[in-house]
Amino acid sequence: MTDISVKELSKDIRAAIDGLRASEGLVETGIVTRIGDGVAWIYGLAGAGANEVITIDTTSGGTVEAFILNLGEDEIGAVLLGSDQEVSAGASVRLSGHVLDVPVGPELLGRVVDPLGRPLDGKGPINAKLRYPVERDAPGVMARKSVHEPLMSGITAIDAIIPIGRGQRELIIGDRQTGKTAIALDTMINQGRQKTGVVNVYVAVGQKLSKIARLVDRLKEEGVMDNSIVVATGPADPASLLYLAPYAGSSMAEYFRDHKQHALIIYDDLTKHATAYRQMSLLLRRPPGREAYPGDVFFLHSRLLERAAKLNDELGAGSLTSLPIIETQAGDISAYIPTNVISITDGQIFLETNLFYQGIRPAISVGLSVSRVGGAAQTKAVKSAGGGLKLDLAQFRELAAFMQFATDLDAETRQRLNRGQRLTELLKQPQYQPMGVWEMTAMLIAANNGTMDEVPVEKIQDAKTALLTELWHEHKDAMRTLSVGDKVSDEMTKTILDAAKKVMKGFAA
């Protein structure tokens, strides 16, 4: 082994320190060679890194930030995070030495921010103590635990048939105006109503600002805003901000996941996100692939949705549940982006225009919707009460075509059609009225045991309301027990059925 002289080493270190001190204030600079459509091409900056933030001088003496996406041999392609109106060719560019990050923490709760964490609600600056990078790695295999706790949406059709678990990624997919955002909003409201403590993060990607404003007002009205964060981007924002919004929102939600809490994030919607990324990629001269999307459009969404997780007990057992939204064209779920996201997520809730206009709202297509992991996380009470629901509805759909020949059908088929019609009616639920566990369970037990079979279809909703009122007034303690979500006892079933028989008598035809 060669002798190490500490004296020599100390001399070298001191010389290195002096050298570094002398380079203070010496910044690496480049020059904008071309600019347009929010994309700048830059000469120089040999030490630049991918995704690094750069500062470009504007003609008015100010600066605008951009981040690097293309690292070419001779030039760098960067996407501006602001307007390109005041940036001209020849402008000086400086490296910042850091990647994009956003403020995170409880200080953001109740706020409406842009994807860079800047407040948009006029409530003053956000004094967050921590910042997370926008792009973060998803937790690894050993950091995770299987999804086992329910995330109640408050929508009976979902909680009974397509249950969602904490840490799951469940896609909401459907044409325009089919109630996709309504489902997401109801789920957020339900977290407040049921006091689950789940933090909501709503990411609006290129949504109309009027729609975002309405949503924020509703959240405030329902008292949920204090436990929510809204990351807003509108159609007039640069594509770079639309691209960043889901990642920024995810970082904000991950803070709660990593601090032993539960968070729910809604991406509204990833179709617009893919379109924004396509715009940026084409302007950056990346080779177009299918439908002109770049080759890494799958990775764009898979790395985002992989950040949803249920962490193991050593890491605090926090969770991040994702509800991405995809808008289809004419119900085509086999298009490029919808199939990508369907394959990434742990299930999908498919909304149909036909059902919506038939008055079946939420317009969930039970046949095409699925939850791949939620069954393990479903509340026991709802699971036992709604066990056969999916099968009953599937059989009803198969037989529905014969409904006009009802008189010629055998008694069993007639009974199935009868039950199916009533179940379909029962699962209709107005917006902003999420239901609790006891309400869902009691309603399903009553319907599955045939107590509603004699009630005319048009009176089902009234009968349901009457039953729930009766149960709450007469058996409050029992219903509170039912709310806990444990498996329904025989005694409890008898209580519900007795009440149901009594109430339904008044509605029977």
Next chain:
Amino acid sequence: MAQRLSRRLVVRAVVEQLIRQPASTHALVRSFAAYLIETKQTKQLDAYLADITTALSMHGQATATVISAHDLDTKVVAALKELVSQQSGAKHVTLEQAIDPSLLGGIQLSFNGRKLDTTVRSQLNQLKATSAAN
């Protein structure tokens, strides 16, 4: 038509030629100019020259530019040369000087794609940006 190569490769070839055969600079300049015309890159001449300057500094010959509001005295020039020499590792430093009264005071030193800006103008601009942000 000449094949268009990456700027890095062209610069490397030019610098090697300059160092190996300094006597044949005239011929090199002519063929380089012809390449730029043939590949329609004449507008990128500044970028090529900057890259050549950087590449030369790696061979011990650095060129730096200093812009100041007033004439610099010899002590400051020597100190700047020393700084460039330290930072670039080049033994020979050529300092090109220019005067721009609009800088108001201080200096702007550029070499090898790096910049040291201690001008009063940039400090005022920074102050303006900070006060506008607040």
